[in-house]
Amino acid sequence: xxxxxxxxxxxxxxxxxxxxxxxxxxxxxxxxxxxxxxxxxxxxxxxxxxxxxxxxxxxxxxxxxxxxxxxxxxxxxxxxxxxxxxxxxxxxxxxxxxxxxxxxxxxxxxxxxxxxxxxxxxxxxxxxxxxxxxxxxxxxxxxxxxxxxxxxxxxxxxxxxxxxxxxxxxxxxxxxxxxxxxxxxxxxxxxxxxxxxxxxxxxxxxxxxxxxxxxxxxxxxxxxxxxxxxxxxxxxxxxxxxxxxxxxx
Numbered sequence: 001x002x003x004x005x006x007x008x009x010x011x012x013x014x015x016x017x018x019x020x021x022x023x024x025x026x027x028x029x030x031x032x033x034x035x036x037x038x039x040x041x042x043x044x045x046x047x048x049x050x051x052x053x054x055x056x057x058x059x060x061x062x063x064x065x066x067x068x069x070x071x072x073x074x075x076x077x078x079x080x081x082x083x084x085x086x087x088x089x090x091x092x093x094x095x096x097x098x099x100x101x102x103x104x105x106x107x108x109x110x111x112x113x114x115x116x117x118x119x120x121x122x123x124x125x126x127x128x129x130x131x132x133x134x135x136x137x138x139x140x141x142x143x144x145x146x147x148x149x150x151x152x153x154x155x156x157x158x159x160x161x162x163x164x165x166x167x168x169x170x171x172x173x174x175x176x177x178x179x180x181x182x183x184x185x186x187x188x189x190x191x192x193x194x195x196x197x198x199x200x201x202x203x204x205x206x207x208x209x210x211x212x213x214x215x216x217x218x219x220x221x222x223x224x225x226x227x228x229x230x231x232x233x234x235x236x237x238x239x240x241x242x243x244x245x246x247x248x249x
Contacts (some may be wrong), residue, residue: 011036012078019078022085029083033087040075041096051096073119076100080119080126090127097127100230105135114143114169121176133177140173144185151188155209157196162209163189164231171234190235193228204229 022029031180044051057215079097083090108116117139124133147154154199156162157166170186173179197205203218203225211217221227234240 012074013140015078019081019085019087019209022087026087030087033082036078036153037082037088037093040079041093044096046099047103049106050101051099052103069113072100072104075114076104076119076123080122082125088215094127097123101132108139113139117143118169118173121173125176137177137179141179144181148185148188151192154192156223157193157206157228158208159227159231160222162223163192164228165198167193168231171238190231193232193235194241 015033018032018036018126022033028158040053044053053075074182076097079093079100082088085216101120104116110149117136120132121140122136122137124130126135154161154163154166159161159165159168167186167189170182170189174183176185199207201207204223206218206225206228208214208217208223210223216224218224219226
């Protein structure tokens, strides 16, 4: 499969399934993960800036896609997770990971990019590369500060685009490596969830900013009150790790 990038619509989506199977049937999952690693290396598109992967309907185009940095970040996160689970030695994938990091770094933004930052932090830890991890933390700090300074741009409390998602994200990063700036950001966004709960016609007071009158969206996990409620429970009871469901990598 030439469509590798992206966790939702490419080969990585299948890969996530087998990563989870690895917890219960390691030998079965390991052989398939090894095939995926070989395919990832085979279909990497090499450039002077490093390498990237394509996803979506345009994966046969010779040009880099608009979202190729994010797709490449997804591949790199997948490789980092494989290393963390011990399904493949880091040395075997270090070369391709280095090229992926080089490509991602050419696309980074000065304001701090959450995808780049999180990916570099995770890859740095998995591949024991302090420079990557340090660079990722710097991006994440800049992003956390920028998000708080522009908090009015967040329009609802949902996980996908709203305050709950940011709270879970910064909480996750705090667990990976304790950082006061990131920890304050997590606390800030947990508190911000309550700010959106005053809609008189909302669902338990909450209403999605996108398609606000759609019942399914307002009740659903990703954008609605199921996810918002779960996040509030997580804020009160940090030992509740429901968010493992959304952090496959």
